[in-house]
Amino acid sequence: MAYKTEAARCAAEIRKILKGKNIKASVTSEVFSMGDSVDVEIKEIIDPQVFKALQKELAKYQYGYFNGMEDIYENTNMRDDIPQTKFLSINYDWKLLDWALQKLEEFVRANVNLGDTYNPDYQYRRLANDLLIGTDNFIAWQEVENVLQEVV
Numbered sequence: 001m002a003y004k005t006e007a008a009r010c011a012a013e014i015r016k017i018l019k020g021k022n023i024k025a026s027v028t029s030e031v032f033s034m035g036d037s038v039d040v041e042i043k044e045i046i047d048p049q050v051f052k053a054l055q056k057e058l059a060k061y062q063y064g065y066f067n068g069m070e071d072i073y074e075n076t077n078m079r080d081d082i083p084q085t086k087f088l089s090i091n092y093d094w095k096l097l098d099w100a101l102q103k104l105e106e107f108v109r110a111n112v113n114l115g116d117t118y119n120p121d122y123q124y125r126r127l128a129n130d131l132l133i134g135t136d137n138f139i140a141w142q143e144v145e146n147v148l149q150e151v152v
Contacts (some may be wrong), residue, residue: 035073
């Protein structure tokens, strides 16, 4: 029987969770000197509340975090009951993210007046990003979904 690394077992567990939630994603693992990582690349735009809940649920698979102030990795979440990884990243596929941000930025530019704002290009892009990740909800998520569906 082939041996699976802890990161590979961790990735397999995460794939099961994503499949159970019907979230399209790619999950890969990597082992390198002094550690390992699991990368979750979401292949569809999902409700920001679902994204946040997913991040919270999957956090148990990362056994610590890098403390940049002291330049050390701190093991703060070690568990023996599940496979874990040193680094876990959960992000949108970058091509999908760029496309969604571009469409949302166009929508925000057409529907939001920033007035005399310093660096409006940055502000419109920030508002589009905030809508996508759920840190701002000045427009209902259903309307955001409609904007993104129009061009799919």
